[in-house]
Amino acid sequence: MDSLIYFVLASVTVGGALGVVFGRSPIASLLFMIASLGSTAGIYVMLEAHFLAAIQIIVYAGAIMVLFLFVIMLLNLGHDYKRDIRGGLAILFAFGVTGGIGGLLASRVMPEGTLLLNSYPTGVSIDTEIAEKGIIGVIAEPLFNEYIVAFEFTGVLLFVAIVGALALAKRSD
Amino acid sequence: MLPTQVLFLSAVIFVVGTLGVIVRRNAIIMFLCIELQLNAVNMAFVALSRYVGIEGQLFVFFVMTVAAAEAAVGLAIIISIFRHYESVITDDFSFLRW
Amino acid sequence: MINPHLNLFIESGLFVDGNMNWKPIMPAIIILAPLIGFIINGAISLYLNRPNVNSKGESSNGLKRIVSVVGPGSILASFIVVGLNGFRMLLAGHPTTFNANYWTWLQTSDFQVNVGIQIDTLSIVMMAVITGVGFLIHLFSIGYMESEKGYARYFAYLNLFVFFMLILVMGSSYPIMFVGWEGVGLCSYLLIGYWFEDEEKASAGKKAFIVNRIGDLGFLLGIFLLHSALGSVDYVGVAENASGVFVYGGGLVTLITLFFLLAGVGKSAQIPLFVWLPDAMAGPTPVSALIHAATMVTAGVYLIVRSSVLFAMAPVTSALVAGIGVSTALFAATIACKQYDIKKVLAYSTISQLGYMFLGVGVGAYTAGVFHLVTHAFFKALLFLGAGAVIHSMHHALHKVHSEDDPQDMRNMGGLRQYMPITCFLMWIATLAISGVWPLSGFFSKDEIIWMTGSFAMAESSPFPSLYKIYWVMAVATALMTAYYMTRFMVMTFHGKNRTVDGAGSAIHETPKIMLIPLIILGFLSFFGGWVNVTPHLMESVIGGFGALPMTDWLHHWIEPVIAESHHIQLENIGETGHVSPVGGGEVFWAVLSTCAAAVLVIGTTYFKSKSLSYGVLGEDSGTISRFLYNKWYIDEFYDKWIVKPLGQMSKFCWLKFDQGFIDRAVNLSGRSAKGIGWFGSLFHTGQVNTYAFFLTLGLLAVLITVMF
């Protein structure tokens, strides 16, 4: 059962991703993107990362994608662009290069990742910890101890983004 | 085993995102493909965190924040260029070259 | 018995007495004076360049006067201090090497370079030449550059050049020498391109710069290799450690010396990097005299003499040095035979003479190399300045009649003797000197190099005896050719009928005093300068007036401490040099023979060439003379068929096919192909984000493949 659900979610994720790349209009691409992100959230649930799954839906698929949608609407980009996708030799080269990287990742890197993950004793799995403290608690502990500096500077990062966006979007004159 | 399968999935999504950046001319869709890449990274982190440790999920949290920040500035830049050229197709404004 | 007045100086400490602990006075002044001159002149030049100042002439005239005082004055101050120290060294007898470290320039874990100077017998000779000849050329420039726009700028550059040149010869280590080395290259670049409105001249400056860079590459790598091998890069340390680390004929020392040779070949315009020097003649003539004849181009020779210990241990490199030198000497001399540009002749002649110096240092005759360097500085500076005076006059004369003729083309000259008698006379001294006519300076220096080449070939265990024999033959041939082309140069310029366009000839006049005085001093030095180093054999023979002439072998003893170590190595490995030439005969015999040959060639060519050039004079002669004239035609034909034509063809071949055709094209081609690659590379920058992302990904893939497989 699990593997069936995973198969469906994975198919939607990959299909959505391909839809983003080959979507005929920005809106279509965006909707494919949301589908892909949503099914990714499902995969997170299957990986027991409930908190991230929620964040994924709320922040990623929700807020950020809406921002995209808003801009696409604002710029009135709904219609189709024939010359949007590069054709001919370019796309062939693109497939070649990305295929090469994909091939390397799939044939060399990820098998080793499999071995590596298999080498961990099951006891180390974070599931027990999650069962003990709840997922929020488990994430919060390093976030507010080791990574407190990073967390604070994430605040600065968001502030910078706001200032930058304001400075750019504000019409001068 | 699920995490390893997700690891493979993340590789696939990453490659698809990369492909998108190379073949699309529309700045917004290129940006969406970059978001796909980030999503692949997130997937890898989550899959790995299952055994390696909780920090992986923490990193996803940071990556999402950065993605949000990038989205804000990136879309502002796209709006800004749209004001000048009435287009977001990158070929329409490739004046800086050679 | 010491003069009581002199004794007073000794007691008061101004001069040292015969003890060995010699210390220079105010050595910093020597370097700082030109620098201060540069700063003052540079400031004035910057001030004068301001657009609102240019309009009012009265203030700029006053400033110009300041420049005229400061420019040569700073060099004179430097020269006086050098002279003072030189005198003190003389009194000290066998002075110790003076080393002063001012501050640590560079220090890392194992690499230390101090900013310091070293004054020893070699560097003081170089300093004296640089400041002495430099001062005279500065003086000459006052007259020559009088009406030029960037007067102050010119003197600023010239002072800066002297400053860097002094650093080059005074530095106590190779890195400091490199600073001067690069600095003089920069100044040369600036001064070649001095008349910047001319596109061609500016590109000549660039060519000089690029070719010199190739040499710098060798220098830098040589320094680093030297440091890796010896752990030190200062002269004292290198001399101390070299014999312990390197073996005679070893690979490492050969490699290091090859790199240094590359540096020297670039700077001293030897085959195959000589192309820049003829082009460098685009600069003002005094600059050619100072930089491209007397001082900078000899830096390569100085470098080799400085590294004599290393070169003595590398017989292969030394043979290469000598081979490059003598080939360059012969090759450039053939080219000089066919040039019509007055400065081009001198440029090729300079290359040829530099070849002699390389030959000298290549056969282990380091003193002879330095000796020729010194005498060459005198007579070549004189020739260039004389040519400058001619060009100056020609320019003004042609300007007066609004002629577009080239003031540097010797075909437009002729018969200038009547208008510029003093210059002509002085130039003849220099010509005889460079041709090697006894008893002028060039005779002694060139003779010593040729002699040493021959005796090196005949040494007990000479490394490549037959090769050195060939060198010897080539060197002799070059000496004769030198006499030929220099005489041709003089005859075409000063003798025969005046060939300037109508009326211009009368406008030619003797140069002003300020330009003449340096010429006279240089003429004096060109005549007598060679007497400082005459080997005892010659001194006591007919050539030395059986000891009556005040000739010494002073320079030999003077330089000896610096190169003693290399002589020691040479003696150990190849034994005593032979005291015969490859075809027999003693030193005196060959000296007499060479001067006779040169003199005959000079007189002969002068006579015939002047006849053939002076049209219309022949018909007035009669009697025995007419028979002689008949013979003359015969000789002329013979001469034409067997000497002039083959020579001309060879010269033409060398010049057009090899120099212009091959090397010049190679230099241009390398530049153009670099640009072509650059242009091709820039094509990838299509401006499209997709392309850039594609190449980024491609790079990632390539890198991943590299690490994985």
Place this chain on the structure above:
Amino acid sequence: MSFLNQWNYFLALGPQAILTTFAIGILLFGVSRNNTSDEHQGWLLGRISLAGVIAAGIVNAGLYPFADRLSDGIVAVDRYALFSNWVLLLGSAMAILISISYVEKQRIQVPEYFALLLFATVGLMLMTASLDLMLVFIGLEIASISVYALATIDQRSPKGSEAGLKYFLLGAFSTGIFLYGVALIYGSTGSANLTEILNATVDADDTGVMLITGVIMLAVGFCFKVGVVPFHMWTPDVYQGSPMPITGYMSVAIKAGAFFTFYRIFGIYLDNIQFSWGTVFWWLALVTMIGANLVALVQNNIKRLLAYSGIAHSGYLLITVLANNTTSESGLLYYLAVYTVANMGLFAGFVLVANHAEHRVEVSDYAGLGSKQPFIAMALTVFLLSLGGFPATGGFIGKILILRGALEDNYLLLAIALVISTLISYWYYLRLAWFMWMKEQAATPNTEKAPEIEIPLALKLVLAVSLVLIVYAGIFPSQLIGFIETSLLKG
């Protein structure tokens, strides 16, 4: 690791905190005033941001007694980080001084401009001080996002927007690759903390493909930021289109910050597995040095020229990452310090010649500068010579140190390539100098008379200080080298 322990790190990040505070203050100040009417806002806010930089510098100096006290956690408190702070602060101070009259003349939104400039510096300083790849990433993103915005900030300039978009899209793309590398490293070593990565690789004689791939992707991310061939392609376009002071800032501060971090990660913490990335870096350094210098030969736009020059310098600096011994580390620090000063000085001159705008950016526009503005021309010539590595300028010492370091680890071929490419670079550096000094008469007469250049005090200061520093660093380098040697990571 308790929560309270972390406060030490907040103290250690004092300079960053001060700059952040000042940036926010500038924004508030800008909001509180009706900015459109105020003509001298640039000067005022510029002074405030300069004060912020100086305050950060004072705090930075005050941190020296505390350096090396803390060795765990994700923030490094060491003299290396403090030294990189100096360089970054110097670069931003100069960028601010250059910007003042530019922003006034171009009517750029001043408060945002200066705030973003300070934020970018905060990000870079955070990045150089981090000991955790995640924190590196956050610092990098703070800096990058600020600079994306700064490149685009001139609303009237289409080229600025294009440059900003290109920089943004490719920068985000490289960020994706960078992050994927972090994920792979995290997976194979179990942590993103550099100390733990070091421990995990300590006896790795045959490291897995996953770690190597992660490391390479990480390296590609850095190579993109510093502009290493073939990841450099954005550089010329973005340099050309961005506002001139920002181009200067990019060429100096981003490069310096990225290289400081680059060296810390690869030279120190990934040193154990150098066998995996060494070959790649060797080739990248070679291709970068030769390629960039060759392409620079045909450039006529000074900003593009400087872009390729900057790429070439990245190639030189890559050698120090490769040959990570003490000499090359001091070479890296020395070189970056000198490069920052020289390049910033150069851009100060460019801004002046362009008359605080984006005109007159061709090499031929510099014809006759030597006679019209001798001081600027002289300063620019010295900076160019320093970039080319002429003796008696700071650049020469830097190059010597790099060369020496390379030879110590037997990278003879790279050393030769460095010297050769330096020789090539003379051609285009001196071409510009040649135009300034030699080209007076050859200037085309039909162009309209170039406007008289007024030099504002701030730019005079930048030019003079840079000039003095470059010459001083070339003639008396031992003090700086001595100071650098106390700041090394390799002790």
